[in-house]
Amino acid sequence: xxxxxxxxxxxxxxxxxxxxxxxxxxxxxxxxxxxxxxxxxxxxxxxxxxxxxxxxxxxxxxxxxxxxxxxxxxxxxxxxxxxxxxxxxxxxxxxxxxxxxxxxxxxxxxxxxxxxxxxxxxxxxxxxxxxxxxxxxxxxxxxxxxxxxxxxxxxxxxxxxxxxxxxxxxxxxxxxxxxxxxxxxxxxxxxxxxxxxxxxxxxxxxxxxxxxxxxxxxxxxxxxxxxxxxxxxxxxxxxxxxxxxxxxxxxxxxxxxxxxxxxxxxxxxxxxxxxxxxxxxxxxxxxxxxxxxxxxxxxxxxxxxxxxxxxxxxxxxxxxxxxxxxxxxxxxxxxxxxxxxxxxxxxxxxxxxxxxxxxxxxxxxxxxxxxxxxxxxxxxxxxxxxxxxxxxxxxx
Numbered sequence: 001x002x003x004x005x006x007x008x009x010x011x012x013x014x015x016x017x018x019x020x021x022x023x024x025x026x027x028x029x030x031x032x033x034x035x036x037x038x039x040x041x042x043x044x045x046x047x048x049x050x051x052x053x054x055x056x057x058x059x060x061x062x063x064x065x066x067x068x069x070x071x072x073x074x075x076x077x078x079x080x081x082x083x084x085x086x087x088x089x090x091x092x093x094x095x096x097x098x099x100x101x102x103x104x105x106x107x108x109x110x111x112x113x114x115x116x117x118x119x120x121x122x123x124x125x126x127x128x129x130x131x132x133x134x135x136x137x138x139x140x141x142x143x144x145x146x147x148x149x150x151x152x153x154x155x156x157x158x159x160x161x162x163x164x165x166x167x168x169x170x171x172x173x174x175x176x177x178x179x180x181x182x183x184x185x186x187x188x189x190x191x192x193x194x195x196x197x198x199x200x201x202x203x204x205x206x207x208x209x210x211x212x213x214x215x216x217x218x219x220x221x222x223x224x225x226x227x228x229x230x231x232x233x234x235x236x237x238x239x240x241x242x243x244x245x246x247x248x249x250x251x252x253x254x255x256x257x258x259x260x261x262x263x264x265x266x267x268x269x270x271x272x273x274x275x276x277x278x279x280x281x282x283x284x285x286x287x288x289x290x291x292x293x294x295x296x297x298x299x300x301x302x303x304x305x306x307x308x309x310x311x312x313x314x315x316x317x318x319x320x321x322x323x324x325x326x327x328x329x330x331x332x333x334x335x336x337x338x339x340x341x342x343x344x345x346x347x348x349x350x351x352x353x354x355x356x357x358x359x360x361x362x363x364x365x366x367x368x369x370x371x372x373x374x375x376x377x378x379x380x381x382x383x384x385x386x387x388x389x390x391x392x393x394x395x396x
Contacts, residue, residue: 011264011285011336011337012281012285012336014335015281015334015335019334020275020277020278020281021275021276021277022277023277023280023281023284023330023334024275024276024277024278024279024280024281025277026330027280027311027312027327027330028276030312030323030326030327031311031312031315034312034315034316034319034322034323035315038102038316042316042318042319043100043103043105045316045318046091046094046095046100046103046108046316046318047108049086049090049091049298050091050108052086053083053086053087053091056079056082056083056086057079057080057083057084057087059079060075060076060077060078060079060080060083061076061080061224063075063076063079064076064077064080064224064228064231064234064235064238064239065227065228065229065231065235066228066231067228067231067234067235067238068230068231068234073234073237073238076238077238077241077242080238080239080242081241081242081245081246082299083242084116084242084243084245084246085245085246085249085250085299086298086299087115087116088115088116088117088246088250088301089249089250089253089299089300089301089303090298090299090300090301090302090317091115091301092113092115092116092117092121093115093301093303094301094302094316094317095108095109095110095113095115096110096113096115096121096124096125096128096129097110097129097313097314098110098129098314099313099314099315099316099317100316110125116216117177117180117181117212117216118177118178118180118181118209118212118213118216119177119180119181119184119209119212120184120208120209120212122208123181123184123185123205123208123209124180124184126184127183127184127186129313133310133313135271136282136283136286136287136310137258137263137264137265137266137282137285137286138265138266138267138268138270138271138282139152139153139155139156139265139266139267139268140268141268141271149165149168149169149172150162150165150168150169150354150357151165151357151358152259152265152357153265153357154357154361156357158359158360158361158390158394160382160383160384162357162358162359163358163359163383164358165354165355165357165358166351166354166355166358169354172251173247173248173251173252174244174247174248175244175247176247176248176250176251177243177246177247178213181209181212181213184205184209185202185205185206185209190202220239220240220243221236221239221240224239225239249299252343252347253290253300253301253303253304254303255346255347255350255351256288256290256304256306256343256346256347256350257287257288257289257290257303257304257306257309257310258286258287258288258306259350259353259354260288260339260341260346260349260350260353261349261352261353262288262337262339262349263285263286263287263288263339264285264286265286266282266286270282280311283307283310283311284307284310284311284331284336285336286310287306287307287309287310287339288306288307288339288340288341288346289304289305289306289307289308289324289338289339289340289341290304290306290340290341290342290343290346291304291340291341291342292304292342292343294321296343297320297321301317302317302318302320302321304343305317305320305321305324307324307327307338307339307340308320308323308324308327311327328340359379360379360382360390360393360394361394362394363375363378363379378393381393382394
């Protein structure tokens, strides 16, 4: 049975096992309806997006050949940033999910596509498709939840190191593609012992990542700037800026889909004997959407429909908007919250949660203008004292 982390208000308490399985049957029917109706219009969509992205990238790189002139630098950098976001989000992410494998096009297939990211496609598919989408929001099983570096639930024991959580989350956002590569390698775990560091599989995977990073850096920071001649340094800066913009955007989209206040997490035992209906329910409660325009949906890789994506990760991304009203109606009929809000609200909510969980449980909610000095003293004692001091102060 799907088991939430220890919550005072259980959002699924009113559902019977029969309700949960009925939800599963309805969702299976929605998925099958899309699978049966895939066709030329869907294929034309992804081909058009790829064509637009490639032309935008080529045109932006051509403009950056003259990037020593400020207007050309701005235009080329903006265009290259958008092109990298499109390639990463709507194209690469979704192709590697196998959403377009049904086309039988060897150029647009999850087994052949390599994306503009530091992480090799095959490694990412294992950590994301196989692990994250199987164990969505299960504490201790889903490493995408906080990427193994953040406290993501009140039931996780607080230690002073978490005070730096907002800082390293921002650093991770700026260099997100390298954080993903490290996460795919399970770097922390595999560097922990001599035996793991010497593991042939880990060493081979590490060499693949370094080879991919070298290829990416050579393209963006050597070849393209050299082609710009006297515009070498401005072009170098433009490529760096475009990569940072892409990283910040993709990190924000992922945070909005997984981490706002109200998105549920689950205990490990939640997957013991989990049925199809319970798996669906976990995806429904462990995801959040971003409301906005069609252009915004495309720029997020349609991960603005994160609820629909978690339910059906292999459906063509352009069909999520079509089924979203049906999914929202299903939530309503079964008394569940369909978590959706604008991009600013979801980003703000996600960062609020990052900051709140960087502090001891309840500290932020209990702090106001009148007691702030006393609360800071309490936090200092909890930070500098041992585990016994922290437990006593938190209990008080």
